[in-house]
Structure formats: structure tokens, C-alpha cells
Amino acid sequence: MANESGARAGERRRYGQYCGLAACLDVIGERWTLLIVRELLVGPQRYNELLHNLPGIGTNLLAERLRWLTRQGVVRQHPRSNGKGHIYELTAFGEGLREPILGLARWGLSVPHPFSAEDEIRPQWGVLAVEALIRRDQIPEVDESYEFLVDDQLFHIVVKDRRIAVNQAGAEHAALRVSTDAKTFVDIGSGRISPFEAVATRRLSLEGDPEALTRCSRLLGLLPAESARAS
């Protein structure tokens, strides 16, 4: 009886258009909603983790959005083994937003002046940036993996048989190990600085095969594609 104001199913504002995009926005178009999905794309999280990772959201909004996304089948809430509280995760349906969201994120990185100096940052957004930047048409022919440590987030890209996977945790035998802070990471992703420049200014440290760095940079679209010569 309490949630009548903001969440009565089917009565919230709709575009009322017989169009796939409008239908999509009816579900995930409200403020904050897509950012919640973004968080869950990196992995399941608890309520308070989400609250922390979405600076500015306000607890009522988060609760309302989670309720809505659960009703819509985008998010699932399941009790934790210890019996205390629950954890939120994407359903298979919600996972279907991964590609379009990565596409939007890539576009966002290409916005002329996307960020302000006071903007908040969380290391997992670096994971997202990497996923967004991967060029499916620039996959190296060498099977190898690249490990990244962004603040305290450890993850890696695996290249195998010209296929790509991004995984949490460290890689066993990484051809390249990159260590940096989240801000530098996103700056590289948005083209504000080059990976080489970041190394030179000691904002980023590298370990491993220099050739692998070139392949990795190319994979992420940070260098001109294939066989282009430096000018």
C-alpha cells in the first residue's frame, strides 16, 4: 500500500509509441536506470554497494528503480547464503542490454568534453571502458592475455582463436600487465592521452612484451588500425 505514488505498474509515464526504441525507453529510459544496469553488468551487487557506486542517486530512487527493474524482469534479487539481505543481479533479459550499453559508453567517451574535474570515479568503470573499446575487427592473431589493475580492480582480456573474453580477477600468464588509476584509464579510453604518454608521465606502469602493448592498444582502438605507419 506504500508504493502507490511512484511505482504502480503500467501507470507510469510511457511514450505510447509502437516502436522498439520507445518500448525500450519505457523500461530503462528514466534517470539513473541505465546506470544501475551498468553497475550490474560488471557483477552482482548489494543495495549498499550500488548506493556507493552510484554517487548522487539517493536511497529512495535506488529502491524504486530496483523494484521497477525487478518487475520488468531486467534484474533479479536473490537472498544471500548467509541469510542476511539479498544481492541484485541481471537476468538473461537484462544481460541483453550489454552490447547497446557498451556502444553508448563508447560514444560517450567520444563526446568532446565529457568530464569535469570533480566527477566521481569508480574502478569498475574502467572495466566497462575496456569492454566498450574492444574492436571486434581488430582482434590480434596471437593468443595471449592482458591483465589490468585499475586502482584495486583486477581484470583481464583473453584473446584466443581470434575471440575475446573479459574476465574479473588476474590472468595466469599475461603477455602484458597494466597498472594504473581509474582516472588515467578513462582518460586513455577517451583519447585525452595516449597509452604511451601515460607511461611517460608515470601515470601508468607496464610490464611485459612491448609488442603485446601495440596489439592491445590496437585492439582497443588506441592506435590506428593494422599496418598503419606512425606519421
Added chain:
Amino acid sequence: MANESGARAGERRRYGQYCGLAACLDVIGERWTLLIVRELLVGPQRYNELLHNLPGIGTNLLAERLRWLTRQGVVRQHPRSNGKGHIYELTAFGEGLREPILGLARWGLSVPHPFSAEDEIRPQWGVLAVEALIRRDQIPEVDESYEFLVDDQLFHIVVKDRRIAVNQAGAEHAALRVSTDAKTFVDIGSGRISPFEAVATRRLSLEGDPEALTRCSRLLGLLPAESARAS
């Protein structure tokens, strides 16, 4: 001096996150914005056309959004040859939203009950639905084209050398000509009815090679992929 309330550049609500997706949503995340971009993805339009194709938007909102998108470099406004008024079109930067938007639209079509009976519809949304449904991994090996007449919108898909293009206007030698209304079209796209069912109930008429219909349906993901047998 008049637009101080809603449109002072750079002062509007931002997420304030150092993240590509947040930056993207700072630009196109507000209500109606992405639908305006959708309209312009199909082709340039004048103010009043946009007003008509975005039922419910309200003239002030449209004006404000167009001003904002122009400032952001997503939309360009250029005077028409006859000197009267101007026409709005996407910039190259705005065009960069095509893939993610098509992805969102495809996802929207997969929402359980996306539409309501009173929803408005415009034929060009059918063009968008087709673009959204194209499976890059299911391109026929036969070079041919498929023509669609959706209400009064004529367009076609060209398959050539395993590459795809969607164009306005009719095709010269279409292997398949499909004629239907926009609602049926979107219903097929969202899987509510099959193309064959639409033919059987005379909501859709076909002309051309039945084999081409199968290839085209497969290309649009309306039939199980490759060599799968009907069960």
C-alpha cells in the same frame, strides 16, 4: 535572456561521473532526446515533421532539445534552399549513435509486452525495426534485395557480397516485395506474429521468390538460424 530556466548550457543536471555511459547520458539521457535522434536517423526532418512524428512531445520541449542537441554537436540545422525555415539532421557525431540505438530498439522489441493498443505509430519506425533486426551473422550468400512498403514508406535491403545496406525508396529488381501496415510490421519484428501468419491472415502481402522470403526472414532473425529444421 529568456531561456534561463531550462537551457543554460553546462548547468543542467549531470551525473558527474567519470564514466563513458554517464557522459553519454548527460548528452542524450533526458526524456525525448533519444527519440528525436531516432527520427533523424531515418532522415533529416523539419521542425513540424518532428513534432508530428513525436506525438506527445510539446513544442517547447522539442525546441529546447533541438537547441541542446545542436550545442552538443549531435544535430545540425541548415537553412533550406527555398529560404524558408531549416531542416534538422544528424552530424557525423550524432550518426555514431546509430548502432547503439538500433541495439536498444532490438532489445525493446524483445520486452514481454512492449505495446498497448492505443500506441501511436509511424511508418518510418518500421524502417528502423528492419535495421535493428538485421543479423550481421546471418547474411545470405545470394546477392539480392528485398523491398518493403510499410504504409506509405518505401525502402529496401540490399545484400551484395555478403554486405548489407538499407536504403530509402524502391529497389530495381527485388527478389521479394513485401507490403503491409506499420503495426503488422512491428508485430512481426517483436515476434508477436510470424511473417507466415501475417500472410495467412492477409495483413501482409508478398510478391517474389518464396526462397527469398526464407532468406530474408532468417536475415531478420524471424526464423531459426541456418539449416535448423522446423519442429
Added chain:
DNA sequence: CAGTATCCTTCCAGATACTG
């Protein structure tokens, strides 16, 4: 920890009137 309840501000829809 995981949310509700409350209060206040901002944004949006729709109507309408106005300008070049």
C-alpha cells in the same frame, strides 16, 4: 544493512498566445 517516509525542488505535458 536495507530499505521507507517525508519534504521540497525541478522537470514535464499541454494549452495557448505570439513573432518573423
Added chain:
DNA sequence: CAGTATCTGGAAGGATACTG
């Protein structure tokens, strides 16, 4: 025709205090 400006009720968003 192609917009811009203004107004108003109502809905959504934001901050914070509070509860099981």
C-alpha cells in the same frame, strides 16, 4: 509555416531523517 515564450498542475527527482 516555423518556430519561441509563458503559464500551470502534476509527476519525477533529490536530500535527509527514520525504522525493522
